[in-house]
Amino acid sequence: xxxxxxxxxxxxxxxxxxxxxxxxxxxxxxxxxxxxxxxxxxxxxxxxxxxxxxxxxxxxxxxxxxxxxxxxxxxxxxxxxxxxxxxxxxxxxxxxxxxxxxxxxxxxxxxxxxxxxxxxxxxxxxxxxxxxxxxxxxxxxxxxxxxxxxxxxxxxxxxxxxxxxxxxxxxxxxxxxxxxxxxxxxxxxxxxxxxxxxxxxxxxxxxxxxxxxxxxxxxxxxxxxxxxxxxxxxxxxxxxxxxxxxxxxxxxxxxxxxxxxxxxxxxxxxxxxxxxxxxxxxxxxxxxxxxxxxxxxxxxxxxxxxxxxxxxxxxxxxxxxx
Amino acid sequence: xxxxxxxxxxxxxxxxxxxxxxxxxxxxxxxxxxxxxxxxxxxxxxxxxxxxxxxxxxxxxxxxxxxxxxxxxxxxxxxxxxxxxxxxxxxxxxxxxxxxxxxxxxxxxxxxxxxxxxxxxxxxxxxxxxxxxxxxxxxxxxxxxxxxxxxxxxxx
Amino acid sequence: xxxxxxxxxxxxxxxxxxxxxxxxxxxxxxxxxxxxxxxxxxxxxxxxxxxxxxxxxxxxxxxxxxxxxxxxxxxxxxxxxxxxxxxxxxxxxxxxxxxxxxxxxxxxxxxxxxxxxxxxxxxxxxxxxxxxxxxxxxxxxxxxxxxxxxxxxxxxxxxxxxxxxxxxxxxxxxxxxxxxxxxxxxxxxxxxxxxxxxxxxxxxxxxxxxxxxxxxxxxxxxxxxxxxxxxxxxxxxxxxxxxxxxxxxxxxxxxxxxxxxxxxxxxxxxxxxxxxxxxxxxxxxxxxxxxxxxxxxxxxxxxxxxxxxxxxxxxxxxxxxxxxxxxxxxxxxxxxxxxxxxxxxxxxxxxxxxxxxxxxxxxxxxxxxxxxxxxxxxxxxxxxxxxxxxxxxxxxxxxxxxxxxxxxxxxxxxxxxxxxxxxxxxxxxxxxxxxxxxxxxxxxxxxxxxxxxxxxxxxxxxxxxxxxxxxxxxxxxxxxxxxxxxxxxxxxxxxxxxxxxxx
Numbered sequence: 001x002x003x004x005x006x007x008x009x010x011x012x013x014x015x016x017x018x019x020x021x022x023x024x025x026x027x028x029x030x031x032x033x034x035x036x037x038x039x040x041x042x043x044x045x046x047x048x049x050x051x052x053x054x055x056x057x058x059x060x061x062x063x064x065x066x067x068x069x070x071x072x073x074x075x076x077x078x079x080x081x082x083x084x085x086x087x088x089x090x091x092x093x094x095x096x097x098x099x100x101x102x103x104x105x106x107x108x109x110x111x112x113x114x115x116x117x118x119x120x121x122x123x124x125x126x127x128x129x130x131x132x133x134x135x136x137x138x139x140x141x142x143x144x145x146x147x148x149x150x151x152x153x154x155x156x157x158x159x160x161x162x163x164x165x166x167x168x169x170x171x172x173x174x175x176x177x178x179x180x181x182x183x184x185x186x187x188x189x190x191x192x193x194x195x196x197x198x199x200x201x202x203x204x205x206x207x208x209x210x211x212x213x214x215x216x217x218x219x220x221x222x223x224x225x226x227x228x229x230x231x232x233x234x235x236x237x238x239x240x241x242x243x244x245x246x247x248x249x250x251x252x253x254x255x256x257x258x259x260x261x262x263x264x265x266x267x268x269x270x271x272x273x274x275x276x277x278x279x280x281x282x283x284x285x286x287x288x289x290x291x292x293x294x295x296x297x298x299x300x301x302x303x304x305x306x307x308x309x310x311x312x313x314x315x316x317x318x319x320x321x322x
Numbered sequence: 323x324x325x326x327x328x329x330x331x332x333x334x335x336x337x338x339x340x341x342x343x344x345x346x347x348x349x350x351x352x353x354x355x356x357x358x359x360x361x362x363x364x365x366x367x368x369x370x371x372x373x374x375x376x377x378x379x380x381x382x383x384x385x386x387x388x389x390x391x392x393x394x395x396x397x398x399x400x401x402x403x404x405x406x407x408x409x410x411x412x413x414x415x416x417x418x419x420x421x422x423x424x425x426x427x428x429x430x431x432x433x434x435x436x437x438x439x440x441x442x443x444x445x446x447x448x449x450x451x452x453x454x455x456x457x458x459x460x461x462x463x464x465x466x467x468x469x470x471x472x473x474x475x476x477x478x
Numbered sequence: 479x480x481x482x483x484x485x486x487x488x489x490x491x492x493x494x495x496x497x498x499x500x501x502x503x504x505x506x507x508x509x510x511x512x513x514x515x516x517x518x519x520x521x522x523x524x525x526x527x528x529x530x531x532x533x534x535x536x537x538x539x540x541x542x543x544x545x546x547x548x549x550x551x552x553x554x555x556x557x558x559x560x561x562x563x564x565x566x567x568x569x570x571x572x573x574x575x576x577x578x579x580x581x582x583x584x585x586x587x588x589x590x591x592x593x594x595x596x597x598x599x600x601x602x603x604x605x606x607x608x609x610x611x612x613x614x615x616x617x618x619x620x621x622x623x624x625x626x627x628x629x630x631x632x633x634x635x636x637x638x639x640x641x642x643x644x645x646x647x648x649x650x651x652x653x654x655x656x657x658x659x660x661x662x663x664x665x666x667x668x669x670x671x672x673x674x675x676x677x678x679x680x681x682x683x684x685x686x687x688x689x690x691x692x693x694x695x696x697x698x699x700x701x702x703x704x705x706x707x708x709x710x711x712x713x714x715x716x717x718x719x720x721x722x723x724x725x726x727x728x729x730x731x732x733x734x735x736x737x738x739x740x741x742x743x744x745x746x747x748x749x750x751x752x753x754x755x756x757x758x759x760x761x762x763x764x765x766x767x768x769x770x771x772x773x774x775x776x777x778x779x780x781x782x783x784x785x786x787x788x789x790x791x792x793x794x795x796x797x798x799x800x801x802x803x804x805x806x807x808x809x810x811x812x813x814x815x816x817x818x819x820x821x822x823x824x825x826x827x828x829x830x831x832x833x834x835x836x837x838x839x840x841x842x843x844x845x846x847x848x849x850x851x852x853x854x855x856x857x858x859x860x861x862x863x864x865x866x867x868x869x870x871x872x873x874x875x876x877x878x879x880x881x882x883x884x885x886x887x888x889x890x891x892x893x894x895x896x897x898x899x900x901x902x903x904x905x906x907x908x909x910x911x912x913x914x915x916x917x918x919x920x921x922x923x924x925x926x927x928x929x930x931x932x933x934x935x936x937x938x939x940x941x942x943x944x945x946x947x948x949x950x951x952x953x954x955x956x957x958x959x960x961x962x963x964x965x966x967x968x969x970x971x972x973x974x975x976x977x978x979x980x981x
Contacts, residue, residue, distance in 0.1 A: 198797060
């Protein structure tokens, strides 16, 4: 009985394999899965759900995109899975966070690097900001710098993990100001790091602009500086770190976008690269993103490739001394 | 007090395996780097190995109340089911596709353990209907309602 | 009293329809193994894109409350806890179902869920500002001690042997360290690629509880003597209500523990049920009946896990910090409509805020009515013959653990843990302390590491972990809990005859 079944099964498997040899003109033929390497409800997850909500429209992919969360270890778990275990058939996409995954691959201990993935398009750029609790004695970045220089290693600063954008910003601040902070990585992402600031568990924090903006609106934190090249449209009154005299560029800005594992057929990559940026520019998507306080920055495949390469160089230099 | 019977022998072997696992964990935690990341595992492994050895010694000396163990009849009963379940989970689910594999495994398990006679046509019909109903519910719940994309090598 | 003003909004045809849909859908999703409340709510988010803010939140709020209660259904009938919140429910609930009291168990669980749930939401309505302060008071050192308090519960959860209970707990604590460590990113004990993401708690729950049960059914073999069939006793709802009043103490302990612990960000929801179960056991005069199908245990666990729903949203609604994964998903549901939780929510969108809170209140009651209505029918599940049940539970376990994050690795982990647990159970180990270790491990570890990092940068380890009234209070509770367990162990030992020990 069992032998018979196994025989039948093998015969059938042979049948199905012949059916997949055509081109990718009909792609996608079934719903697509997008892996997000952070938990449900995090900023990346939230934004990924919004930017893919119109995927099912005829002028976009024509098939819905389902979000699959694989959280853990600052994103390493999800990206390891995408690089090593996911099928490169075009039906498994992944959300990337730069500089996170590039910095992690430079530090080692993971099975991916920038070469393991093919970018499709970028949807958002979320700069890191320096926040302090609403009752903090610090009112400007200069106050923070003065304190840190006077008390090396005493300024407890929370962030979402090691070798994520927040940590990169902290490292850059230390380097630019020639000072030593106490960076405290939290488990549970940006939300937990922000909670530590609001509750007064730590003296300062580095967090996503989008999350910190909400907390500042609610009157729970003060945002002292933005780690970007220009002021942000959400926070026109908050100076950049450079304006405040700390030479920190935009290396820590958290770029979020879509990528596929290496080995995905070129035809599919081309098709995705052509459609996905227009999907991000959809009016409804833009409206929802703005309402949610998430800064958008759409880039196409070529621009993302250049951005990845530039980040890799900058990060290698920054992390070389560690 | 120190009669070696089947449950006690099993208990000694069982707690021995746990102690061995504990020792391995302890060894790995103390030899791996970076040591900051293994601080907590070391703490746990140390308590783990102490408790496991204590249980093992108690089992050997017969000081402890042993669990029920597994009788020979029980083992003979569970072996075929367990083997099919393991083949189903570790190979068939991915190799044949979830729905195909589940249908086959469900039907075989039902036929193996269903007390209705294997000679009567009626009981086979009942088994087939049960399997079909179960699969219909699973397909409706997971594929249609929850839209889970399960591995599907053949059929659906 | 502002909330009464907005009660009308819940009862408009569309809103009430959504509430019903959320409640009934939530019960079904909650009863599906592998679907935790967080996932159920995340699944519903796309539907809210099309709805207005208040309507979307009604759907999500109703679904959240009823998935938590729905988890009890599979916990009682199949011994598969749908989420960590339902672990304690399996301990007595499933035993009751095996004794033919499935209908009673379901009725009690829905009733106590509703009582606990309503209390929790009322706390949310009236005490939000106070509760917000309390939620913030827990820093890393306090969470660490809280996790240790949970560890002390481990030993006494297993009624048979304290040493084996602790050993199971240790195995759980160790299993929790598998995978990438969350702070340093180091790889620990990854023997197989499926373990790269660590052990998923939902998949582990399914394996540890469901698989041993499947194998136990296999072990009974092909029996045809009719003794296996369980007679499901009918149970009047009125009887269940009076039963609930008989166990007021368990009810009260469950509700209070659930709402206090549920408030603490990041910890609450997962352990509220188990801590309440343990506390009510310690205060009960029928201590020995716990674990044999005693209603008190079920009542304490279920009232606690629904009482946690309201308070768990306090940090989100007031401070815009999601205190639990489910709250994080709800945050997304608010943001998508451009509403920021915090002062903005209550000042500028009171209709949304209060309609949402009211819908949870009404949702609790609807959930209870609907649950009671189907309890008698659902309890018949216990009459399904063993052979069929084993195959059904196995199939559900595979599908359920796969659907957690569409991963075959989770299925393998589920099966391996399950088979291991079967053999461990035969030697007197039990699954509950192991799972508690699995849950508490990461909480204890990350808070200890974070706390010690803060401490070394500021005033040193000892003042940080042992200073302040809240730390001292928690340490005192830990010490008391240990002493109490030791005392009970010694006292029971005196009464156990020698034969019992060697048996």
